[in-house]
Amino acid sequence: MSGSPGAAAAAPQDRWIATGRGRLLTRRWAGSNDAAAAPLVLLHDSLGCVALWRDFPALLARQTGRSVIAYDRLGFGQSDRRTDRLAPDFIEEEAREFFPRLREQLGLERFALFGHSVGGGMAVHCAALHADGCEALITESAQAFVEDRTRDGILQAQAAFQDPQERERLRRYHADKAEWVLDAWIGTWLSPQFASWSLNDVLPRVCCRTLVLHGSDDEYGSRAHPEAIAARVAGPARLEVLADTRHVPHREHPTQVAQRVADFLAAAADVDQ
Numbered sequence: 001m002s003g004s005p006g007a008a009a010a011a012p013q014d015r016w017i018a019t020g021r022g023r024l025l026t027r028r029w030a031g032s033n034d035a036a037a038a039p040l041v042l043l044h045d046s047l048g049c050v051a052l053w054r055d056f057p058a059l060l061a062r063q064t065g066r067s068v069i070a071y072d073r074l075g076f077g078q079s080d081r082r083t084d085r086l087a088p089d090f091i092e093e094e095a096r097e098f099f100p101r102l103r104e105q106l107g108l109e110r111f112a113l114f115g116h117s118v119g120g121g122m123a124v125h126c127a128a129l130h131a132d133g134c135e136a137l138i139t140e141s142a143q144a145f146v147e148d149r150t151r152d153g154i155l156q157a158q159a160a161f162q163d164p165q166e167r168e169r170l171r172r173y174h175a176d177k178a179e180w181v182l183d184a185w186i187g188t189w190l191s192p193q194f195a196s197w198s199l200n201d202v203l204p205r206v207c208c209r210t211l212v213l214h215g216s217d218d219e220y221g222s223r224a225h226p227e228a229i230a231a232r233v234a235g236p237a238r239l240e241v242l243a244d245t246r247h248v249p250h251r252e253h254p255t256q257v258a259q260r261v262a263d264f265l266a267a268a269a270d271v272d273q
Contacts, residue, residue, distance in 0.1 A: 012058070017071070019101045022080030025050060026071040026102065029057045033065030037269070038110035038135050040261075041102070042070040043094070043119030043126070045141075045248075046185035049077025049173050056250045056258070063262040066112070071102060075184065081177050086188045088197060091118060095125035103130065112136040112265060116250065117220070118143065121199055124229070128205035136268045137206060137233075138261055140213040141247050143221050144228040145198035151190060153220040153247075158186050203232035210237040211264040213257065215245030238264065 010030050017024040027050050031037065040060060042053060050070045057068040072079035073094065087093065099122075102108065112135050115123025120142025127137040143150055160166055161182060171178040188194055210233045214226035223241060230239040240260060242249050250257045 015106070017101050017105050019074065019098055022074050022082065024071050024074060024080075024098065024102070025078040026069055026106065027057070028106075029061040029068045031061045031064060031066040031068065034067050037064070037066040037265075038112055039067040039069050039106075039108060040064060040112045040114055040265070041108070041126075042068065043113065043115040043122045044070070044073065044076070045117035045119050046189075047170065047181060048116065048119070051077060051173050054251070056254055059254055059258045060114075060261060063258040064265055065262075066265070069102075069106065069108075074098065075177055075180055077173060081180065083180070086184050088188075088191075088193050090188065091121045091197070092125050092202070094122040095129045099126050099130065103133065109133055110135055112138070114138040114140065114261065115142060116140045117247065120229075124199055124206060124233075125202055127208055127210075128202045131205070131207055134208045136209045136211070136265055138211045138213065138264065139226070139229055140249055140257070141215060141218055141221065142212075142225060142229060144203075144225045145200070146189070146195050147221060147224070149222050150220050154186055154189050156219075158190075161186075199229065200232070203229060204234050206233040207235045209235055209264075209268045211261065212237060212239045213249060213260065214239075214241050215247060215249050215252070216241050216243050217245060218247045220247050 012027045012029045015026050017026055049072045053070050057070050061068045075082035110133050113123040113126055120139035123137055127134045174181045212226040212230045226239050230237040245252055
């Protein structure tokens with residue numbers, strides 16, 4: 001059941017989560033149907049954070065009627081810093097080590113997941129590892145493996161970030177953690193140790209309903225990525241490729257993406273009742 005788009009929304013609420021390795025910032029936008037619908041948890045991309053979702057979480061809360069929860073991963077945004085280099089299994093690590101802390105401290109008995117880019121891979125792992133509570137999964141522009149197109153896009157971004165203005169823009173969101181954030185993306189994805197990474201082993205363990213969104217002109221991944229995700233999850237899956245769309249559909253077409261998510265969640269809820 002979708003919420004009323006015109007309803008006035010309460011201010012989002014922030015809460016800090018202790019992990020044993022540092023605190024994570026979470027932000028929650030209330031939905032009109034909170035009593036009946038599980039919250040939708042957002043997992044951000046490689047350079048992302050709560051602030052970079054901009055108005056999209058509030059739009060999702062209005063369209064879906066659900067609470068929407070976004071959080072800064074450790075080392076990003078307002079969360080505490082990390083100084084280690086990311087291990088090749090850092091995508092699985094998010095589901096194994098950090099998401100359980102959110103789930104416990106926020107009381108997330110039931111939830112749905114929305115992951116963008118690398119956050120999509122993390123959401124896949126969360127859906128598999130926490131299948132007892134995951135009602136639905138949405139991936140947006142998620143990578144399923146390391147592709148030449150992905151590496152080429154990162155190399156182009158690496159060149160663009162030689163511009164001091166681009167690095168300053170990153171510092172607006174990550175402050176003095178910005179250099180770590182940039183290296184965590186570029187250094188990890190271009191590392192030979194990461195070249196064999198894929199979601200192949202975890203996808204068959206995803207049993208919930210899955211919506212796979214991908215832009216037709218995504219500069220970081222071909223259509224092979226969403227096709228692999230949709231084909232290999234164990235639960236029912238719907239693949240939607242958005243025309244004339246690049247890597248950030250929720251910023252390029254926010255209303256369209258939010259409505260697709262709302263329709264998907266509403267249909268999934270109707271079937272599960």
